[in-house]
Amino acid sequence: MDLKSNHSSPVFTDPVHLSKSRLGLPSNIAPYSTAAQPYSSSGLYLPIPRRKVGKLDDVRASGWLDAMKSSSPPRKKLSKDYISESQSDETDAAYLTWMISYPSALNSFHLITTYAKCKSVVLFLDYDGTLSPIVDNPDVAFMSTAMRAAVKKAAKCFPTAIISGRSHDKVYEFVRLSELYYAGSHGMDIVGPVRESESVGDHPDCIRTTDEQGKEVHLFQPASEFVPMINEVYKSLLDITKNIIGVKVENNKFCVSIHYRNVDEKMWEEVGKNVFGLLKDFSHLRVTYGRKVLEVRPVIDWNKGKAVEFLLESLGLSHHDDVLPIYIGDDRTDEDAFKVLRERNHGFGILVSTVPKETNAFYSLRDPSEVQEFLKSLVRWKSSASSQTEDYTATV
C-alpha cells in the first residue's frame, strides 16, 4: 500500500497542550496509564505521552531470560509427539480445567450470539498465530486461501480490522484485502476510514491521505519520530547478532523484532544480552515479549488496546451500547486489547492458545483453524439473522 505522507508526528506530546484541543477520542485516559478509563463523549485529544524513562522496565532490570522463556511455551503438537502419554493426559487435563474459566468460543457460540443480538459486531483480528499458523520463518507465514475467504466474508458483515505487530505494509501483503482496516507495528501504524462526521482526523498525529486504491484514509502514526532511531537500532542488532545461529532481526518500521525461534535454547541468554546491552544506550526504547521474539519499540503509551479504541472512535462506534467489539489474538501483546475491552465492559477478547495461559480474554479458541470456523459461524449467524428480519419485514 503506497501511502503518501508528508507529516512529521509530534510524539513527545504535551498532555496539557493536547487537552486544549478537540478530537473525538477518549480524553480521560490518564498519562502513563495502561488501563483504559470510562469513556467520556466530550472528546479531547488523546495524549500519547512517553512512558517514564530513566526507570528500567520491570523485566528489563532482571528476569528477562525467564520472560523470554515464559512468553514462548512449547507448541502442543511438538510436546504430544515427544512426551509420554501420561504427561500428555496431564496437559490435556490442565487445558480442560483452564477452559472452565475461558470456554471455547465455538462451544459458547449460542451464548455469544444471544448476547450479540441487536448489536453491531466489530471484529479485531491479530495476524500471526491467529489468522496464520506459527511457522519457523516469519517471511513465509502465509494465511490460507480458505482463511482469506473467511475473513473477506466476515468483513462484508462486520467492520473488520487487522491489528498486528508487523509493519502495516507487510501485514497488508499477507492479507491482501482492501476492505479491511489495518493497524501495523502494534497499533503505531494505523490506516483507518475517513468519516466526515468524526473529528479523528483533527488529531495532530493523524493525516488524511489516499491508499493504493485511491480511497481516502486516515493515517495515524504516533511514533513517526522514532523511525530513524528504529533504523539505527535495526542495523546495530543485525550486526551484533550476526554470529548467533538462527537469529532473525525484522524491521517492522516503528519497532524491531528479534526472533529466537530458530536459536538453540542455550544461546537465548546471548540473544537477550545483546538486545538489552544495546538498549542501555536507547532510553526511549523498550522491549516487549512475544512468541519466541523480543520486540523493541518506542517508549510511548500506545499499544494494541489504544489502537482498538482509536479505530472504534474512527468508525464512530466508541460510545454505543449496541456495539460489540470482538478481539481475537494469541500473543502477549494482544492482552492490551483484551484488557481494554474487559475494563470498558465493552466487548470481549478471545485468546487463541493450545496451552493454558493467564489472560484478560473471556473465551478461547485452540488454533487458526478454530478461528476460521468461528468467523464462518459468525457470518452464517449474521446472514440468517438478516434474512429473518427481511422475512419479518415482508410479512408486516
Ligand SMILES: O=P(O)(O)OC[C@H]1O[C@H](O[C@H]2O[C@H](CO)[C@@H](O)[C@H](O)[C@H]2O)[C@H](O)[C@@H](O)[C@@H]1O
Ligand atoms: O501481532 P502479530 O500479528 O501476532 O505479530 C507478532 C509477531 O508475529 C511474527 O512473529 C511470530 O510469527 C512468526 C511466523 O509464524 C514466528 O516465526 C515467530 O516466532 C512469532 O513470534 C512477526 O514475524 C513479528 O514481526 C510480529 O511482531
